[in-house]
Amino acid sequence: MCPSYVMNQGDITKLIESARDSFDIFGPVKKRTKHVFDKIDDPAQIEMDYDSTILSPRKFFQPPSEVMMTFDLEEKSVDDTLENLRAERPRLLLAVHSCDLNGILLLDKVFGGEYVDHYYNIRRDKTTIVGLNCLEPCEYGFCRSMNTHHVVEGYDLFLTPIDGDRYFVQVGTAKGEHLIHMAENLFTLAETGDVQSFKNALKHKQEALPHEVDLEGINEYLDLSFSHPVWDEIAEDCVNCGACAMVCPTCYCYDVVDELDISLTSADRTRKWDACLFQDFALVAGGHNFRETPAARLKYRFYHKMRGFANEYGIIGCTGCGRCTAACPSDISIKEVLKRLSTIWEVPVSGVK
Amino acid sequence: MQLQVKKENVYVPDLARLVSKRKMSGTETLFEFEFVEDRLRDLFDYRPGQFVQLSMFGIGEAPFSISSTPTRKGFIELGIRRTGSVTNAIHNLKLGDIVGIRGPYGNGFPLEALKGRNLLFVAGGIGLVPLRSLINYVVDRRSQFGDVTIFYGTRNPSEIIFKDELASWDALDDVDFLMTVDKGDKDWKGNVGVVTTLFNKREIDPNTVALVCGPPVMYKFVVDELLKIGIGRDEILVSLERRMKCGVGKCAHCQIGHKLTCMDGPVFSIFEVEQLQEAI
Amino acid sequence: MGDNGKPSVGIFGLTGCAGCQLNILNIEDHLLDILNLVDITTWVMAKQENSEGPWDVAFVEGSVAKKSEIERVKKIREKSGVLVAIGACATHGGLPGLRNFRDISEMTQIVYGENNDHIDAIPIKPVSAYVDVDYELPGCPMEKTEFLEIVKSLVMGKRPYSAQYSVCGECKALENICLLKEGKFCMGPVTQAGCNALCPSNGAVCEGCRGPAPEANWAAEVKILKKIGATPEDVRRKFLKYCPSVAEMPEFKELEF
Numbered sequence: 001m002c003p004s005y006v007m008n009q010g011d012i013t014k015l016i017e018s019a020r021d022s023f024d025i026f027g028p029v030k031k032r033t034k035h036v037f038d039k040i041d042d043p044a045q046i047e048m049d050y051d052s053t054i055l056s057p058r059k060f061f062q063p064p065s066e067v068m069m070t071f072d073l074e075e076k077s078v079d080d081t082l083e084n085l086r087a088e089r090p091r092l093l094l095a096v097h098s099c100d101l102n103g104i105l106l107l108d109k110v111f112g113g114e115y116v117d118h119y120y121n122i123r124r125d126k127t128t129i130v131g132l133n134c135l136e137p138c139e140y141g142f143c144r145s146m147n148t149h150h151v152v153e154g155y156d157l158f159l160t161p162i163d164g165d166r167y168f169v170q171v172g173t174a175k176g177e178h179l180i181h182m183a184e185n186l187f188t189l190a191e192t193g194d195v196q197s198f199k200n201a202l203k204h205k206q207e208a209l210p211h212e213v214d215l216e217g218i219n220e221y222l223d224l225s226f227s228h229p230v231w232d233e234i235a236e237d238c239v240n241c242g243a244c245a246m247v248c249p250t251c252y253c254y255d256v257v258d259e260l261d262i263s264l265t266s267a268d269r270t271r272k273w274d275a276c277l278f279q280d281f282a283l284v285a286g287g288h289n290f291r292e293t294p295a296a297r298l299k300y301r302f303y304h305k306m307r308g309f310a311n312e313y314g315i316i317g318c319t320g321c322g323r324c325t326a327a328c329p330s331d332i333s334i335k336e337v338l339k340r341l342s343t344i345w346e347v348p349v350s351g352v353k
Numbered sequence: 354m355q356l357q358v359k360k361e362n363v364y365v366p367d368l369a370r371l372v373s374k375r376k377m378s379g380t381e382t383l384f385e386f387e388f389v390e391d392r393l394r395d396l397f398d399y400r401p402g403q404f405v406q407l408s409m410f411g412i413g414e415a416p417f418s419i420s421s422t423p424t425r426k427g428f429i430e431l432g433i434r435r436t437g438s439v440t441n442a443i444h445n446l447k448l449g450d451i452v453g454i455r456g457p458y459g460n461g462f463p464l465e466a467l468k469g470r471n472l473l474f475v476a477g478g479i480g481l482v483p484l485r486s487l488i489n490y491v492v493d494r495r496s497q498f499g500d501v502t503i504f505y506g507t508r509n510p511s512e513i514i515f516k517d518e519l520a521s522w523d524a525l526d527d528v529d530f531l532m533t534v535d536k537g538d539k540d541w542k543g544n545v546g547v548v549t550t551l552f553n554k555r556e557i558d559p560n561t562v563a564l565v566c567g568p569p570v571m572y573k574f575v576v577d578e579l580l581k582i583g584i585g586r587d588e589i590l591v592s593l594e595r596r597m598k599c600g601v602g603k604c605a606h607c608q609i610g611h612k613l614t615c616m617d618g619p620v621f622s623i624f625e626v627e628q629l630q631e632a633i
Numbered sequence: 634m635g636d637n638g639k640p641s642v643g644i645f646g647l648t649g650c651a652g653c654q655l656n657i658l659n660i661e662d663h664l665l666d667i668l669n670l671v672d673i674t675t676w677v678m679a680k681q682e683n684s685e686g687p688w689d690v691a692f693v694e695g696s697v698a699k700k701s702e703i704e705r706v707k708k709i710r711e712k713s714g715v716l717v718a719i720g721a722c723a724t725h726g727g728l729p730g731l732r733n734f735r736d737i738s739e740m741t742q743i744v745y746g747e748n749n750d751h752i753d754a755i756p757i758k759p760v761s762a763y764v765d766v767d768y769e770l771p772g773c774p775m776e777k778t779e780f781l782e783i784v785k786s787l788v789m790g791k792r793p794y795s796a797q798y799s800v801c802g803e804c805k806a807l808e809n810i811c812l813l814k815e816g817k818f819c820m821g822p823v824t825q826a827g828c829n830a831l832c833p834s835n836g837a838v839c840e841g842c843r844g845p846a847p848e849a850n851w852a853a854e855v856k857i858l859k860k861i862g863a864t865p866e867d868v869r870r871k872f873l874k875y876c877p878s879v880a881e882m883p884e885f886k887e888l889e890f
Binding site: 068069071073076078080082110111113114115116117118252253254255256257258260264266267269271274276281282283284285286287288290300303304307308309310311312 | 412595596
């Protein structure tokens with residue numbers, strides 16, 4: 001077992017200074033009234049005490065748009081961009097909350113598996129992640145309900161605020177240990193009193209984070225409500241803008257387009273974030289749309305997130321981060337939708353339609 | 354398990370050359386490709402029912418069922434309808450032109466489970482394209498299977514594809530081939546009526562595996578007939594079509610409920626399809 | 634085809650500010666590249682000698698605002714293989730359409746005085762009201778990137794890419810703060826994407842200049858705007874400001890403000 005450490009909260013800026021030569025450093029910074037994960041040029045920019053960010057850390061591993069390969073249309077040759085990715089500077093990503101660490105773990109499953117997506121995995125390997133424990137609830141989150149308020153892995157270092165001015169530091173990986181060596185003077189080995197403070201912090205968290213959504217029976221009520229008109233009612237407010245999918249830490253779907261250069265002699269194959277709420281998401285070349293109505297697409301998003309992930313990966317795809325609720329122009333709350341669905345227990349319509 | 358061409362970046366296609374093209378109907382053509390690299394020609398193996406992702410560089414990439422059979426090696430045949438940018442560009446290819454191909458992907462038909470069984474193929478329109486792979490596989494390894502019946506229907510005589518091959522299947526003593534058109538023309542002498550009308554013409558053994566592929570509207574009626582015969586829901590296999598971008602379970606475009614058409618399918622049993630609710 | 638084997642192109646202006654044509658001229662880095670791909674045989678704004686057609690591709694800017702323009706646009710259509718309407722005026726009527734909300738003879742009199750017999754003004758309509766349009770590049774002004782995309786695509790025989798969603802999709806991917814959430818009357822949720830959320834990215838609300846997104850849920854947008862304090866008249870104006878043609882859509886007529 002790797003030892004745990006403590007550090008002064010104020011020393012996070014010194015950690016940034018020490019790591020600067022080795023990493024491009026990213027963390028939560030202020031954007032008007034909100035926070036975003038952004039590059040930290042001045043250590044003073046970092047805001048450790050943040051509620052949530054507009055986009056999740058997904059953007060670091062699967063950027064909104066990326067060139068996968070370039071075609072030389074005259075030579076008929078293909079060059080992928082993996083070498084460029086490997087050549088990029090390592091990244092240090094600071095202050096990632098538990099919900100988002102769980103989100104990253106889910107993306108790991110999607111982009112790993114039988115066919116490994118190297119674009120994702122190279123970025124993932126090159127990133128050192130310092131997690132940050134939330135001891136207080138945030139405005140829209142419901143991590144405790146989704147069981148994502150704690151983490152077992154996915155971080156290199158994990159910080160828990162203790163005693164008001166220090167962090168209890170857990171080391172998750174050798175990458176984390178390496179970071180500690182980089183700024184050794186900032187860390188001291190945790191002693192019995194520190195562990196006691198750590199325990200108190202976790203106890204405080206347990207009491208502070210509300211349990212708002214009951215997952216009991218979620219698979220069953222989602223299955224049963226599949227053909228229920230409730231989806232049409234929810235869809236009345238949905239502008240199918242896809243904002244919920246863009247901000248979601250576990251939405252990963254993407255579109256692929258070939259972009260020709262102006263001389264028409266080469267083309268980039270680019271992938272960009274897509275959303276299952278968009279009209280043409282399930283449209284096939286012949287013109288048949290397998291999810292024709294906005295209501296069908298809205299339902300699909302909930303169903304896949306809350307039910308489909310469980311079948312595929314053994315866990316629910318929602319981390320309870322609350323970003324979709326925060327982003328929805330119509331204020332559709334994922335918590336409220338789940339609560340509403342959980343009241344519907346009716347015989348489903350079955351058979352081939 | 355078939356061999357898969359292993360490479361680092363699964364999204365990068367291998368170069369392939371158009372070797373022949375054969376017009377199948379007004380809008381469909383059968384394209385024959387071979388890999389530029391000799392090594393891949395030997396290595397590329399697949400199961401009937403699998404698909405490849407074909408790249409027209411600068412235009413885009415799209416999934417296509419493999420229409421040839423792995424029992425005849427060295428080339429891949431794809432039956433393609435002109436419907437959009439990619440398929441248009443494919444139709445404009447000249448012999449020798451280079452495209453990109455990656456795959457094969459998907460589960461394909463469960464060959465081991467089909468061995469020794471009676472098979473009923475029901476194809477509607479271009480649904481014959483993926484089924485043709487398995488039909489020719491069965492024809493080439495005829496002794497491994499029980500009774501083989503093929504029902505094929507199209508909207509009208511001009512949409513009939515693989516005409517030469519249909520005649521060759523029809524000529525086989527150990528394959529029962531029947532076809533029909535929804536609406537005949539003045540030269541049409543054969544059956545008229547939707548594909549389900551063929552069920553009146555043959556007595557199908559309930560101990561049969563049915564392999565169904567066609568437009569979404571066809572499934573319900575065909576499945577009703579098959580269930581009436583007493584064929585089990587798990588023994589009615591369909592090949593589904595979906596929009597796909599990656600082919601390898603990442604882009605989520607082909608997701609149906611909790612299944613991915615590209616990884617868990619495209620071949621599903623009707624039992625699975627009914628579980629998925631919005632599948633067809 | 635032009636004399637040199639390249640597709641021939643005509644660029645035309647109806648009633649509008651000519652800003653979209655100017656936007657083509659502003660693609661300075663790529664103007665020569667464009668000329669490598671196509672032969673612009675007609676473009677009164679930029680050329681001295683102009684052909685009378687036919688053209689493989691015609692780009693038409695501006696709304697149809699005068700009787701004489703109906704004949705003009707029909708003639709362009711007849712002589713063109715592909716017709717592309719560029720800019721909000723051509724695709725949705727554009728800002729000139731504001732005059733549709735007043736009596737036209739009264740307006741004519743205010744602007745041109747008593748001697749206005751030579752003015753053949755008619756209600757503003759987009760190009761598609763009179764002729765078949767193959768592609769539309771909406772926006773005030775039209776996006777340069779979309780213009781380049783369509784030129785490249787037409788030469789390659791490819792369907793040009795067009796986003797099938799609203800401005801919010803792009804806006805969120807850029808990590809902008811939602812202006813609606815700040816109480817500002819933004820049209821992002823119901824407006825066709827493709828501008829890369831230019832206005833919201835710079836702190837200004839989306840004015841809806843690119844017209845309705847596919848399957849735009851107008852009723853929900855009305856509800857959102859009213860919730861943050863917009864009056865029914867505010868909402869109506871928002872919807873019609875750049876896109877008077879929207880008033881003709883059945884979905885719009887059914888809307889309760």
